Amino acid sequence: MQQLKNDLLLRTLRKEKVERPPVWMMRQAGRYLPDYMKLRAKYDFFTRVQTPELAAEITLQPVDQVGVDAAIIFSDILVVPQAMGLEVLMEEGKGPHLPGVIRTETDIEKLITDDVEENLSYVMKALKIAKQGLENRIPLIGFAGAPWTILCYMVEGKGSKTWDKAKQFCFLQPGLAHQLLQKITDVTIRYLKAQVNAGADVVQVFDSWSGCLGPADFKAYAQPYLLQIADALAQHAPVILFPKGSWYALKELARSKASGLGIDWCIEPQVARDLTGNAIALQGNFDPARLLTSIPEIKKSVKEMIDAFGVQNYIANLGHGITPNVPVDHARAFVDAVKEYQHRI
């Protein structure tokens, strides 16, 4: 691997000392950027995702326009169910729809687990193009959805406030649920390894809906699969786990093979540090709604956040994806505030 000019993220994930925290934003390649909106007007969602040149172009947009310390490949967590043989429809602004929901053992048996590298080769191509475009300026992050979150969509067929069908499936047929979760895990591990081979320097696993599980159910249906992924990937690239909302699991996940843990804004930095010790880097946890305030207010809040987390062992980020209504200069103010922090040490 070529030496990166800015390796703040990698050094943080390796527990090396840094002069300031690295900063990136979840969904940084997305709908708040006018240049993204131009491509969105021309190409539908899966065209953008499945055309390597487009995905790579979108990946690079926030690098120059907002100045983040890491790029994250533009893609979607639902490419995995797609690669496993399920149809995924995405109506702009409406969220995903999977008509062929999983109900029975036969449904699970029919899922494709081979050829994931082949079926998702467009992601690997996009990573390679993006990696080239980055010219070793900053690291490139690959990602996948966590098995529990992917199960949620596979069983419910669409978004849900409560995910009670997904839970019911697990509670009533735990054997089947674990069979499904294991299949998703196996595919995800192969997929993430392929992403690393294609140039991803770091991988993040998004457990977007883990926070709707109580602690015992998280331990049953989410945690084992997150740990399997961390175990399998750790020797290939640093892993960041983001079990959104599952603050109750931080203590145990800090002992995993992952190098970083994402947290949302509903936990005080000091509490998260107390739960995780200095065993693992923490990533977060700016409330995306705070990007809707004003530039001075954003900068003040970012400073307070870094004061609370400390410079070391910390990745500045949002606690969830940036929303489409954030002005670009507010996103830039967030990034700038982290970069300016070094002068204050």
Place this chain on the structure above:
Amino acid sequence: MQQLKNDLLLRTLRKEKVERPPVWMMRQAGRYLPDYMKLRAKYDFFTRVQTPELAAEITLQPVDQVGVDAAIIFSDILVVPQAMGLEVLMEEGKGPHLPGVIRTETDIEKLITDDVEENLSYVMKALKIAKQGLENRIPLIGFAGAPWTILCYMVEGKGSKTWDKAKQFCFLQPGLAHQLLQKITDVTIRYLKAQVNAGADVVQVFDSWSGCLGPADFKAYAQPYLLQIADALAQHAPVILFPKGSWYALKELARSKASGLGIDWCIEPQVARDLTGNAIALQGNFDPARLLTSIPEIKKSVKEMIDAFGVQNYIANLGHGITPNVPVDHARAFVDAVKEYQHRI
């Protein structure tokens, strides 16, 4: 006040010893009950809410049909914005819509804060009729939305995943936000006092969206108003606060004048006990999705929940409202399991 035949809930809230925990379910008077659905087919939402005889009838339905230890008046948290002069539209199955959203100081000044007892007299009438119908069998719970949650609807005009408009309003115009929150608080205190005068033995304050606030913002925009309500009501009736999702606030709220704290299922009972000590009764925290399993599974889970919380200082309940897809005999199994627990002590 007449002596109640079953005063388990009141004794628990007074820290008196009980032979088993009291049990009720949030949204117990609602869409999982066939008798409710019959009334729903005949009368629209606000007719059901605003016709005292209908509201009282719905309130009593789960008492005989499910066997709960407390009735809660059938109403809606949005009657408060309505009484304050805002139009609230409720399309069946679609959630609320408030066309006249709050944006400016003038909008706030126009809100009606007088005559709440008059404007919501139908609730007080419903409480009186329900109280009579209960014939002192079990206590009657009155309720209101918490000021932060009501502000959310007043500012956004409808439900939201992120409530970012409501947050933006608070972050950019904190002075206005506090002015609005104080107005809602004043009205809510008068409204809850009127409910107690009309026969409510206990009042619960639902902060349904407090969990989308980070700890510092909860302390700024939610907590002070919850405390004001608890302070003002405590001498009139026991108060239960339910700041859904705000586990980070449990420690401080345990020191309030409230007698009980509701918690959702995303916290282990022992952790909630550790945070609150024995200073306050805890209420919850069964995952409503678990009511979709099977009767034996429900009974087993309820037993484990009571084992974890203990019999004293505990109110068995769900961690959120019961969902419409729960079979009535599953709801009954939940209640029965709590009642049967006494034999196992």
